[in-house]
Amino acid sequence: GENVEQHPSTLSVQEGDSAVIKCTYSDSASNYFPWYKQELGKGPQLIIDIRSNVGEKKDQRIAVTLNKTAKHFSLHITETQPEDSAVYFCAASMTGNTPLVFGKGTRLSVIA
Amino acid sequence: DTGVSQNPRHKITKRGQNVTFRCDPISEHNRLYWYRQTLGQGPEFLTYFQNEAQLEKSRLLSDRFSAERPKGSFSTLEIQRTEQGDSAMYLCASSLEGNYGYTFGSGTRLTVV
Numbered sequence: 001g002e003n004v005e006q007h008p009s010t011l012s013v014q015e016g017d018s019a020v021i022k023c024t025y026s027d028s029a030s031n032y033f034p035w036y037k038q039e040l041g042k043g044p045q046l047i048i049d050i051r052s053n054v055g056e057k058k059d060q061r062i063a064v065t066l067n068k069t070a071k072h073f074s075l076h077i078t079e080t081q082p083e084d085s086a087v088y089f090c091a092a093s094m095t096g097n098t099p100l101v102f103g104k105g106t107r108l109s110v111i112a
Numbered sequence: 113d114t115g116v117s118q119n120p121r122h123k124i125t126k127r128g129q130n131v132t133f134r135c136d137p138i139s140e141h142n143r144l145y146w147y148r149q150t151l152g153q154g155p156e157f158l159t160y161f162q163n164e165a166q167l168e169k170s171r172l173l174s175d176r177f178s179a180e181r182p183k184g185s186f187s188t189l190e191i192q193r194t195e196q197g198d199s200a201m202y203l204c205a206s207s208l209e210g211n212y213g214y215t216f217g218s219g220t221r222l223t224v225v
Contacts, residue, residue, distance in 0.1 A: 096212025102154030
């Protein structure tokens, strides 16, 4: 089955700097790669996703890149703000609404 | 629409007791998923439904766990004879078949003492 690995497990950045979180996956049949943000006491919230037919997608300060050949994808957050502090999860699945396999998460701390 | 609703938010139970959680998905969503999340880990898939049909169950779903979605709307997850290892956050999510991405609820945190 699919296995998703995520690095780093913790990340601290100064406010205004960029943050990058990387994930690798094992199943070449996976075609959908979402990123979720989870704040304390809440469920994961979808922040951006990418499908296998594109290499990059951007939404304001957040971007995701995908390399299907190497089976890795990354989340880039620019101009970080204290409210970006949370746990971020990458995930992979075959389609957009089949079960997701999640990474173990990255705890991002943005220091003001 | 208020999103995916889960009840209760917190549940403390004694080992050996049975517990039941409820999930109300976004009304037009026909797919409903259950995940379990332990501290410091990502969510792990348990099972999912399309309308009232249970399409897939993870190996994590032991025979003490049962999930239903009798009318294709809300769903319940029951754990019988709870064990301390069942302590976790139980997350529900829903989606519309054919669309990408799904919406999670805030979860039910179970503590078995």
